[in-house]
Amino acid sequence: MIKIKAVQFLRMENVMKRISIAIDGPSGSGKSTAAKNLAKLLNIEYIDTGAMYRAAALKAIEQGISIDNDSVTEMLENTEIDFSNGSILLDGVDVGDRIRTLEVSSMASRISALPGCRRKLVDIQRKIASKKSVVMDGRDIGTNVLPDADYKFFITAPLETRARRRWQEIGERDGVSLDEVREDLAKRDKLDTTRALDPLVEADDAVEISTEEHGIYETAELLRSYVK
Ligand code: DC
Numbered sequence: 001m002i003k004i005k006a007v008q009f010l011r012m013e014n015v016m017k018r019i020s021i022a023i024d025g026p027s028g029s030g031k032s033t034a035a036k037n038l039a040k041l042l043n044i045e046y047i048d049t050g051a052m053y054r055a056a057a058l059k060a061i062e063q064g065i066s067i068d069n070d071s072v073t074e075m076l077e078n079t080e081i082d083f084s085n086g087s088i089l090l091d092g093v094d095v096g097d098r099i100r101t102l103e104v105s106s107m108a109s110r111i112s113a114l115p116g117c118r119r120k121l122v123d124i125q126r127k128i129a130s131k132k133s134v135v136m137d138g139r140d141i142g143t144n145v146l147p148d149a150d151y152k153f154f155i156t157a158p159l160e161t162r163a164r165r166r167w168q169e170i171g172e173r174d175g176v177s178l179d180e181v182r183e184d185l186a187k188r189d190k191l192d193t194t195r196a197l198d199p200l201v202e203a204d205d206a207v208e209i210s211t212e213e214h215g216i217y218e219t220a221e222l223l224r225s226y227v228k
Contacts (some may be wrong), residue, residue, distance in 0.1 A: 019133045020148075021046070021227065022141035025155035026200060027105075027188050028162030030219065034155055035137035037220035042135070042227065047128055048088070049145070050108070051137035052081050052121050055090040058108035067107075073116025079203035081124060102174055102184055109188045113137075113195040122198075140194055142203035151227055152206035155219075159186060161212055185224035 002097070021038065025031040030071035032048055039046035056076060060067065065075050080091050090200060091129045111117050125145050129136060136145065142152035157165075171181065192200040202208060211219055 002101050011016040019150045019227075020129050020146050021135045021151045021153070021223075022146050022149035022203070022206075023135060023153045023155060023223075024139055024142050024200065024202070024206070025137075026162065026192065028156045028166045029157045029215070030165070030209070031137050031153075031155035033216055034153075034209075034211065034219045034223060035135045037216065038223045038227075039135040040075055041224050042133075043218055044133040045128075046086065047083060047125065047134050047136040049121065049125055049136060049141065051088040052124065053100060053112045054104050055081050055088050055095055056117060056121065057104050057111050058095055058099050059090060060111060061103065061107055067110055067114075069114045069116050072111050072114050073120070074107070076117060076120045081121070083128070085090075100170065102170070102176060102180075105188065106184065109191045110174060112198065113191065115197055118197055137192035143201060143204050144198045147203075153223055154202040154206040154208045156208060156210050159189070161195045164226040166218075185225040 023031050023038075031150045032050070035048070035086070036046045051223070056072070056079065060072060060075060061077060063075065065071050080089070082089045082092075087096050088099065123147055126134065128134060129146055138145065142149055142154070159182065163185050164205060165179045165180040166185065167176070170176065171178065209219065209222060214222060
């Protein structure tokens with residue numbers, strides 16, 4: 001009898017095992033869409049770490065904070081960044097619709113290179129993943145935030161494809177040309193891949209997937225096919 005209970009308990013543990021899925025890739029590669037859809041398919045939480053850097057950038061812009069490590073670290077000591085029902089909250093306010101401008105994108109890239117900013121946000125990201133199953137996307141998830149993630153994916157697409165996609169999303173709204181979007185993406189690629197701290201690199205054990213070759217739903221299904 002006791003033996004049966006132990007087996008049942010082990011089975012339950014197995015069923016309830018917390019899983020973490022790390023998805024990294026450059027801006028506009030389609031990693032967020034893929035991550036969001038994968039989380040939906042698996043019925044687990046999606047954590048957009050780029051949105052956290054963007055929220056911090058938004059606050060720095062709005063408060064006119066100088067972009068150096070001490071000033072940004074001090075600002076973040078008095079800042080709450082969290083998620084609620086998939087929405088990004090900055091000091092308790094949903095800022096989801098204010099963080100997708102080119103100005104915030106460029107500032108997010110700059111402040112994400114600061115050690116104090118990374119330390120604070122990585123700490124929050126690890127805490128979230130220690131409590132629940134997550135699909136987390138960003139630049140350093142598989143290499144730094146969750147090096148022991150159960151699954152790691154690296155999502156790519158050529159610069160031209162990424163620029164066109166981003167331009168279709170924000171070009172008309174923000175009044176920016178395809179050339180401006182391409183230039184901004186190239187600049188951010190350079191900053192993200194060459195910064196000293198946690199640069200964007202593919203983890204050795206990540207599965208690389210190009211969204212150039214797969215549609216949105218096909219990509220999510222492909223990712224799911226790896227998750228046992
Ligand atoms: O994924 P995104 O474009 O929303 O990210 C915004 C910026 O934040 C991007 O320029 C790089 C930075 N970032 C980072 O350094 N580390 C992460 N884990 C996620 C984003």
